[in-house]
Amino acid sequence: MDRNRYGDDMSNINDYGREPIIVDIDCFTEANPYFRTALWTGEHLQVTLMSIPAGGDIGLEVHPHLDQFLKIESGYAFVMMGKEKGALNCRQKVSGGYAAIVPAGTWHNIVNIGRTPLKIYSIYAPPQHPFGTVHKTKAEAEEAEGL
Secondary structure (H helix, E strand, O other): HHHHHHHHOOOOHHOOOOOOOOOHHHHHHHHHOEEEEEEEEEEEEEEEEEEEOOOOEEEOOOOOOOOEEEEEEOOOOEEEEEEEEEEEEEEEEOOOOOEEEOOOEEEEEEEEEOOOOOOEEEEOOOOOOOOOOEEHHHHHHHHHHOO
16 A cells, blocks of 8 residues: 555545555554544454544453554544553553553553644554444444444
């Protein structure tokens, strides 16, 4: 995949899973306008792009059977993690360049504490969302997930 071919036009993005790709992940992450866009879904892992509006969050969640890597590409966030829903003892303010590694079974949330959209890419192993997932908003994501 060529950055110049796709540039900032997210209308050309789809899930390229199960095909090898080389991609400027920074460019795609920054350009993604949606809450969640699956960039690559394979058998054993998935890459999604996220854009969290100012004051928004990912939502408190736990993945019992998968590990997750979240890279803050740009913006300011408050990351919280813990073994129990009511005890998120691992807490830190972060900015672009930081990553959160969330082991399976760990409750977590990321809150945008900045004034601009928080840009994140996430790697799930194994995949969490169906191939081709695009959730334009958090509400759309929650509806699709039955929350």
